[in-house]
Amino acid sequence: MPDAPGLELIAQEINGTHEGAVIETAHEHGAAALIVDPERVLDALRWLRDTPGQQYHFLASLHAADYLPGEPRFGVHYELLNMARVERVSVKALLRDPAAGNGAALGEGEVLPEIDSCVELFPTAEYHEREAYDFFGIRFRGHPDLRRILLPEDYVGWPLRRDFPIGGEPVLFTHNEIETPRWYE
Amino acid sequence: MADEREIRAMEPGLDPEAEDPSLAVVERVAEEAAKRGDGDEQVMTVNMGPHHPATHGVLRLVVSLEGERVLDVRPVVGYVHTGIEKSCEDKSYWKVIPFVERMDYLTYFFQMQAYCGCVEQLLGLEVPPRAQYLRVLHMELNRIHSHLVWLGTTALDLGAISMFWYCFRERDRILDLFEMSTGQRMHTRYFQVGGVFEDIPAGFADNVRAFCEEMPERIDQYAALLDRNEIFLHRTKDVGIVSRDRLLELGITGPLLRASGEPWDLRKVSDYLPYGDFDFNIPVGTVGDGYDRYRCRLQEMRESVRIISQAIEGLPEGPWIADDRKVVLPPRDELGTSMEALIHHFKLVTEGFRVPPSELYYPIESPRGELGCFVVADGSSKPARVHFRDPSFVNLQMLRDMCIGGLIADLIQNLGMLDPILGGIDR
Numbered sequence: 167m168p169d170a171p172g173l174e175l176i177a178q179e180i181n182g183t184h185e186g187a188v189i190e191t192a193h194e195h196g197a198a199a200l201i202v203d204p205e206r207v208l209d210a211l212r213w214l215r216d217t218p219g220q221q222y223h224f225l226a227s228l229h230a231a232d233y234l235p236g237e238p239r240f241g242v243h244y245e246l247l248n249m250a251r252v253e254r255v256s257v258k259a260l261l262r263d264p265a266a267g268n269g270a271a272l273g274e275g276e277v278l279p280e281i282d283s284c285v286e287l288f289p290t291a292e293y294h295e296r297e298a299y300d301f302f303g304i305r306f307r308g309h310p311d312l313r314r315i316l317l318p319e320d321y322v323g324w325p326l327r328r329d330f331p332i333g334g335e336p337v338l339f340t341h342n343e344i345e346t347p348r349w350y351e
Numbered sequence: 352m353a354d355e356r357e358i359r360a361m362e363p364g365l366d367p368e369a370e371d372p373s374l375a376v377v378e379r380v381a382e383e384a385a386k387r388g389d390g391d392e393q394v395m396t397v398n399m400g401p402h403h404p405a406t407h408g409v410l411r412l413v414v415s416l417e418g419e420r421v422l423d424v425r426p427v428v429g430y431v432h433t434g435i436e437k438s439c440e441d442k443s444y445w446k447v448i449p450f451v452e453r454m455d456y457l458t459y460f461f462q463m464q465a466y467c468g469c470v471e472q473l474l475g476l477e478v479p480p481r482a483q484y485l486r487v488l489h490m491e492l493n494r495i496h497s498h499l500v501w502l503g504t505t506a507l508d509l510g511a512i513s514m515f516w517y518c519f520r521e522r523d524r525i526l527d528l529f530e531m532s533t534g535q536r537m538h539t540r541y542f543q544v545g546g547v548f549e550d551i552p553a554g555f556a557d558n559v560r561a562f563c564e565e566m567p568e569r570i571d572q573y574a575a576l577l578d579r580n581e582i583f584l585h586r587t588k589d590v591g592i593v594s595r596d597r598l599l600e601l602g603i604t605g606p607l608l609r610a611s612g613e614p615w616d617l618r619k620v621s622d623y624l625p626y627g628d629f630d631f632n633i634p635v636g637t638v639g640d641g642y643d644r645y646r647c648r649l650q651e652m653r654e655s656v657r658i659i660s661q662a663i664e665g666l667p668e669g670p671w672i673a674d675d676r677k678v679v680l681p682p683r684d685e686l687g688t689s690m691e692a693l694i695h696h697f698k699l700v701t702e703g704f705r706v707p708p709s710e711l712y713y714p715i716e717s718p719r720g721e722l723g724c725f726v727v728a729d730g731s732s733k734p735a736r737v738h739f740r741d742p743s744f745v746n747l748q749m750l751r752d753m754c755i756g757g758l759i760a761d762l763i764q765n766l767g768m769l770d771p772i773l774g775g776i777d778r
Contacts (some may be wrong), residue, residue, distance in 0.1 A: 256712060315428065316778070
């Protein structure tokens, strides 16, 4: 990973070509992170991938996190890797929750946080973004096939959000199916 | 289904007017296809799985076929999703270990290392050298174990049933070793934050030495059975080739990437454990077909045996777990005499230790590729988020590229060589 001054240089260079794309840098536990403007995340990723001298061609992982009660609430993390230099840099985009304060409207008409999809830049992101959508309800604009991946298609809710209860849902067995009328519908 | 007229047409002697009854059926199919206007192609969509022995788990494949040729493959996953990542958020840090072990049920030591290593780095905790060596030892045994299960089941898919028995015989020896050192055959919960749970018992080193002596010979026997086996060669040679650039685009890691000639192994380039102390090689392939993938994994087992014998010979003396009483349970014998030890024990068991607010992505090399653990700590004694970047999940994206244009029999071979573990994919 780039050292702290190297990370600052990267941040400055990105901001030189894409004004205001990098908001902040973080360097802790031997890991470097760029905190970027969610609207400009593709600019930052493309710059890191294509600039000679950077060449972060490999997207090792993409995952989301919910920082409730922090604000902005959601984080999308891109773990970039340069295999030749064995350097990792993590790019983090923080998203506000557009539904904050509107109560919990699930299903139709729900407002979801949105970010541009990076499948064009890194085809490996296809499954990762589907997973982030599945668990956190983050909509990736321009994703070729944004459906739930691990949960059933008809599932309602975003279970890895911090305000999603752990309690669970009743499981249907033969001994209690009479308690759930018309379950077969 | 053929209707009665068709059956009659296919039975010679029943319809005196048709000279060659099978020709009549072909003509009829061609006529129907011409009426639809798509030439003589017929696309059939077949559902493979979720319950099928060749899918190595509960994997569903929606396959579009034209005759025997695969036009499209769409994997459908999630059948064994158990919400482990969510459950982890409700447990204190040390109680998360058994959960993450159960994701990929063949590489439990690797999940433990990814998680414990991540938490240790967040805490800034040093792991004593003996614990690091014991971790390497168990992880490499685990790598052989995982590759043996892969080899046995994949060879079984390709018709070599005896391979299954041979591989599982050796796998059982490894599980016996695990049972001896950790008390459990699978899901051992042996790694703790700060080190390992217990020192190895007397006699374990000798058993490991005996295993290391025998295993290379066994691997040679597997190789003798498969390397130049004509059926195996026909099934694997030049099948499922994906270019190296495409693999990197798709984020593929592990033996699948190495088989295509890219010598990328985190054990060599990263210092998460003292792999630098050991002399071992990274096997790479040239073509990247099924045969290369097989040879790479076989050679990896030999290299793992070398690491294990070096680790057991060079095992440093000293403690096997860190001495930080705020994180690590005090030794049992201190509880009877020391009030402080009792307090620490009580605090750790009831509440657990706290991790200062921070987050970290921690990758290691599992038998299937880059296994990453991402932990967000919020300052409490429970993690705010535990995410696993499972190599099987990412590698599954490669299946389409491997299979399209090939035969359906090759799909089985490709899936076997992909080595997906559905517990890891679905988590």
